Amino acid sequence: MMIYPTMEIQNGRCVTLEKGRLxxxxxxxxxxVETAKGFAAAGAEWMHLTDFNAIEGDHxxxxxxxxxxxxxxxxVQLGGGMRSREHVEHWIDRGAGRVVIGTLAARDPHLVKDLINHHPDQIVLSVDVYEGQVMTDGWRHAGAISPEDFIAxxxxxxxxxxxxxxxxxxMTDLEAQLGLISSLAKKSRTPxxxxxxxxxxxxISRLKYIYNxxxxxxxxxLYRKTLTVEKALAVARPEPEQVAEFQ
Incomplete structure (x- = not known):
């Protein structure tokens, strides 16, 4: 299982949000920048970056x-405010390894399908779920579509x-979160x-055994120091299979 050390930025600073409250x-x-370099030095193969200002149209x-x-x-897997073909392709041209699209996929699915076909393995679909519905615009608006139909x-x-x-x-109800994520993973052909x-x-130990x-x-x-990148990577590695010894 791949670990994506995640950085979220707002006004040039690293931040985290509570339930998306900007x-x-x-x-x-x-x-x-130094934190990103630290992710790589710790052994990470990818990182995820979200620009919260870009969600508001502020660049x-x-x-x-x-x-x-x-x-x-x-x-770098980059998300935040990808609202047009030009914006998506701007970041692909500027070196983003992948671009994350959510709101645009709900608003203009035909455009996003075309982008995916033109940039295979570089587009990631973001499915943000609240009360059974896909949310858009930085978690502020509910779309009229279920996550299952959105993925399909x-x-x-x-x-x-x-x-x-x-x-x-x-976050105290991890079982509910894992239930939703594992259910959608089972129905999806995409990892x-x-x-x-x-x-x-x-x-991480529990996640790595969930199908897909x-x-x-x-x-x-990582920022609260309840986990390190090194530890996360070590736990995410597949367990070596036991091999029977024959005399």
Whole structure:
């Protein structure tokens, strides 16, 4: 299972949000570029980056995002405010390893299907779920589509993956979150990346045995130091199979 050390930025700083509330960020006093380099130094093969300002149509972090892409030393999976073909292809041209699309897929599925076909294995579908519905516009609006139907609309195309986030499950109710994510993973032909369910190494241990979960995003736990990238990677590795010894 792939571990995606996750960085979220707002106004040039690393932050985390509680249930997507952009006006109440938890600020982490770390250097974004150096933190990204640290992910690579710890052994990560990919990282995930979300630009919260871009969700609001504010591109003040663009140069910082470029510096992270250039300096991280590993491919960057980039999300936040991908609202047009031009914006998606702008970031692919600027070196993003993958681009994450959610709202645009709900608004203009034909455009996104075309983008996926033109950029195979570089587009990731973001499925943010609240009370059984797919949310758009930074978790602020509910679409009139179920997550199952949303995934099915794109599932035959060459996507790089699907990120599933269960917004309304509290972090104390991990069983509910894993239930939703595992249910969607079983119905999807595209590998699923779990988001928002890793608090510690035990959570990774449980995730890696769920069918069709190919990866997990790990953010808040790294900044709170309840988990390290090295530990997350070690736990995510497949267990060696026991081989019988014959005399």
């Amino acid at each position: 006006d109440e960020p938890q600020i982490w006093h770390v250097d974004p 003040r972090n663009e140069e910082l995002v470029c510096r992270i892409i250039r300096g991280a030393g590993i491919p 609309a794109f599932d035959s195309l060459p996507m790089a993956g699907i990120i599933v986030t269960d917004i309304d499950s509290d 699923v990346i779990a988001n928002g369910v890793v608090r510690n190494a035990d959570d 979960i190919s990866g997990a995003m790990v953010g808040r736990a």
